[in-house]
Amino acid sequence: MSQVNEYEREPIPEHAQKGPKSFWGMYAGEHTAGTEFMIGPLFLAAGASIQDLILGLLLGNILAVLTWRYLVVPIAMSKRLTLYYQLERIAGSGAVKLYNIVNGLLFCFLAGAMITVSASAVGIPFNIMYTTPEATFGLGAPSFTVIVLLVGAVITIVASRGYDQVARFANIAAPWMIIIFIACGLVSLTQMNANSVSALAEGDFWANAVAFVQEHNGAQSFPFWQIVVFAWLCNGAMHFGMADLSIFRFARSKSSGWAPAIGMFLGHYVAWICAALLLAAQIKLSQDATANPGALAWNALGWTGMVCVVIAGWTTANPTIYRAGLAFQGMVPGSKRTTMTLVAGIVATIAGAFPNLSGQLLGFVGTYGTVLGPMGAVIFVDFWLMKKIGLQDEYATVTGASFNFTVLFAWLLPVGVGLWLIFQQGIFAAYVVIPCWIASAILYPLVSQFTQKKVAA
Amino acid sequence: MKINKLIALIGLFITTLGPILTFANVISISQNKLVLIIGMVLWFIGATPWLGREELKPSDTEVEI
Numbered sequence: 001m002s003q004v005n006e007y008e009r010e011p012i013p014e015h016a017q018k019g020p021k022s023f024w025g026m027y028a029g030e031h032t033a034g035t036e037f038m039i040g041p042l043f044l045a046a047g048a049s050i051q052d053l054i055l056g057l058l059l060g061n062i063l064a065v066l067t068w069r070y071l072v073v074p075i076a077m078s079k080r081l082t083l084y085y086q087l088e089r090i091a092g093s094g095a096v097k098l099y100n101i102v103n104g105l106l107f108c109f110l111a112g113a114m115i116t117v118s119a120s121a122v123g124i125p126f127n128i129m130y131t132t133p134e135a136t137f138g139l140g141a142p143s144f145t146v147i148v149l150l151v152g153a154v155i156t157i158v159a160s161r162g163y164d165q166v167a168r169f170a171n172i173a174a175p176w177m178i179i180i181f182i183a184c185g186l187v188s189l190t191q192m193n194a195n196s197v198s199a200l201a202e203g204d205f206w207a208n209a210v211a212f213v214q215e216h217n218g219a220q221s222f223p224f225w226q227i228v229v230f231a232w233l234c235n236g237a238m239h240f241g242m243a244d245l246s247i248f249r250f251a252r253s254k255s256s257g258w259a260p261a262i263g264m265f266l267g268h269y270v271a272w273i274c275a276a277l278l279l280a281a282q283i284k285l286s287q288d289a290t291a292n293p294g295a296l297a298w299n300a301l302g303w304t305g306m307v308c309v310v311i312a313g314w315t316t317a318n319p320t321i322y323r324a325g326l327a328f329q330g331m332v333p334g335s336k337r338t339t340m341t342l343v344a345g346i347v348a349t350i351a352g353a354f355p356n357l358s359g360q361l362l363g364f365v366g367t368y369g370t371v372l373g374p375m376g377a378v379i380f381v382d383f384w385l386m387k388k389i390g391l392q393d394e395y396a397t398v399t400g401a402s403f404n405f406t407v408l409f410a411w412l413l414p415v416g417v418g419l420w421l422i423f424q425q426g427i428f429a430a431y432v433v434i435p436c437w438i439a440s441a442i443l444y445p446l447v448s449q450f451t452q453k454k455v456a457a
Numbered sequence: 458m459k460i461n462k463l464i465a466l467i468g469l470f471i472t473t474l475g476p477i478l479t480f481a482n483v484i485s486i487s488q489n490k491l492v493l494i495i496g497m498v499l500w501f502i503g504a505t506p507w508l509g510r511e512e513l514k515p516s517d518t519e520v521e522i
Contacts (some may be wrong), residue, residue: 026516033521102509107520167517172508176500181471183476183493187486196482235522246513303491304497320520365522 007249011080017252023259026247029174030260031235031267032181034114038361039234039291040275043448045213045291046362047223050164052208056224057272060231061264065093067232067239068248069257075383076248083245087375090382091407092396097330098408099375104327106368108344110394111320112351113358115155118313121294123307130292131356140355144404147355157315158344159321160338170315178266180301187272187300188281209280213289226428227240231268233433236369242376291359321345321454363422366429369417373433374440381441391448398454404442406451414439460508468499 007016043053080088088096099106100345120130128143139145158166190194194205214220238244239260248256277283285299293313297305325341332340357364386393396404414436421427475479476490484492 022514026514030519030521031517033522035510046490110520159481163518167513168509168511171511171513171517172501172504175469176497176504182521183472186476186480187489190479190482190486195482197509233503238519238522241521249521291479300486301493302487304493307497316521319518368522397503402467 001436008082009085016250018250018256019252020259021348023256024247024250024262025262027259027261028176028266029171029263031263032174032178032271032312033267033412034117034293034309035110035266035361035365036181036271037117037275037297037309037312037367038113038291038358040272040277041279041291041293042359043222043227043272043274043295044206044279045217045220045289046222047210047220048227049210050223052224052227053273053276055406056227057231060228061268063232064235064239064264064268065258065261068244068260069254071380072242072244072428073248073251073254073457075242075250075255076245077254078383079245080249082249083379085381086242086245089394089397090378091375091404093401095404095408097342099372099451100328101331102326102342102371104324105347106371107320107324107327108347109357109364110130110368111155111317111324111344111348112354114313114317114320114354115148115349116168116313116358117293118155118310118317119151119352120292120337121297121309122151123147124298124306127162130294131291132290133358136360138354138356139353140150144351144355149349151314152349153346156321156342156349159318159325159345160341163319166315166318169311171320173311173315177312178271178309180304180338180452181271181274182265183451184297184300185270185277186247188274188277191403192277193283193288193299201408204279205284205319206335209283212223212283212287216289221440226430229428230366230430232371232406233373234268234365234435236366236430236437237372238378240433241372241374242379243339243372245379259409275448300391305430315333317348321348323336366381366431366433367419367422369433370422370429370436371415373437374414377437378407378410378439378444381420381444382407385438386447386448389445390451391445395448395452405440406447409442409447410444458507461503461505463501465503468501468503469470470496472496472500480513489498 039323084096087099098409122360123144128147130144131140278300279291282296282299286395293309294306297309321344322341325337326338328344329335329337382393392398418436422429423433472493475489479486479489
């Protein structure tokens with residue numbers, strides 16, 4: 001635990017810095033999470049072709065790795081501070097609390113989706129199935145809702161005791177989970193008789209599944225560039241939003257910035273495609289297009305698949321609820337972390353009881369990047385530009401302000417417009433991340449020209 | 458520690474081998490399910506004492522997508 005909780009408000013000293021090998025090991029187990037069981041099948045359900053998926057994910061993941069390497073790492077290695085402390089120095093402690101609470105609420109939704117994923121597997125032995133009602137806020141079957149409440153209660157109680165033990169368990173399970181995702185793909189191909197070079201080359205196993213979904217759910221499309229943008233920006237909060245400053249501040253060498261490649265290509269390439277193949281196999285075998293992660297894994301791998309889905313959902317939900325609890329604790333002075341983690345867990349469990357919310361994960365991760373990404377633009381401009389154009393960097397630290405209202409304006413105005421575009425105009429959420437980021441990057445120095453007062457050097 | 462590591466790696470090897478043999482039509486899908494259970498049990502028996510003692514990393518506190 002030592003290095004995880006240390007150096008929260010100071011630069012990482014030289015002796016605590018880590019070489020590239022540590023980062024490759026660190027990222028190998030990241031991004032192969034419970035979300036992958038939901039996101040993979042959603043590509044097929046949205047009508048993506050297999051060629052577009054293979055090439056689009058390849059390009060999108062390359063762009064994501066380049067963003068980590070060239071956007072995050074130089075600032076992380078220069079400042080060696082956490083995202084939160086760096087934001088505090090620029091925007092003030094009050095603004096960081098606001099950022100944290102927004103982050104916490106988004107985490108609750110994500111944890112809710114993971115509770116649904118775990119519950120979908122826990123219900124299998126009891127023949128309790130995950131069904132999606134028509135209304136977004138419609139409940140599933142009463143028995144499924146009971147399972148969600150039980151799973152949510154267990155995950156919340158464990159999270160309230162700290163993330164330590166579950167984080168260790170997640171590290172133990174990570175290498176095995178990657179193999180299980182690959183197993184899902186191989187067995188699914190076998191179930192579809194697509195285990196020969198000719199069948200794989202023809203690709204009928206995929207095209208037939210897409211045709212089935214389109215026939216039943218109506219025509220949809222998920223073209224190449226949409227896949228590229230989604231793969232690039234689904235972790236927008238981590239790279240464009242600079243959340244991974246907290247990780248790369250430990251980097252001794254800039255080449256560590258290539259390490260997310262292993263997480264991306266195992267989790268957001270191999271795991272997504274393999275999870276999508278599970279749904280294609282289910283459609284071929286039982287003409288059922290329901291993306292129920294527990295049932296999908298059960299059909300392919302039996303008990304092992306079911307255990308993997310439970311572990312994947314649980315180990316993803318646990319740190320998420322813990323983090324949300326910390327965010328809520330920061331908002332309520334004098335509150336206990338345990339109590340606030342329980343509050344976060346209750347919110348997440350309620351979200352998890354609505355199965356349709358987890359089915360909207362493609363939109364959610366784009367919205368997540370849209371909301372949190374622009375704060376990364378503020379950090380980027382503060383680091384590279386402010387001094388060069390004659391403005392004060394780390395303004396809140398210099399002035400002692402708890403709210404730098406210029407930062408709030410530069411963050412919230414583009415985010416407000418972005419959310420309007422997503423929810424009112426129906427724009428695909430991942431498309432909005434970069435325009436919002438650029439708008440914040442322009443607004444922050446522009447408005448600062450008028451709002452910054454001269455500070456004695 | 459060495460024996461734990463060995464048990465875990467054997468478990469991981471079995472977990473890898475089962476789906477490959479299934480893909481190659483050497484074993485059936487139901488036989489593979491049994492192979493995977495054996496692999497899973499061996500992995501967690503060996504990996505829990507082996508990897509469970511390792512120090513947590515900075516990324517372990519971060520939220521994954």
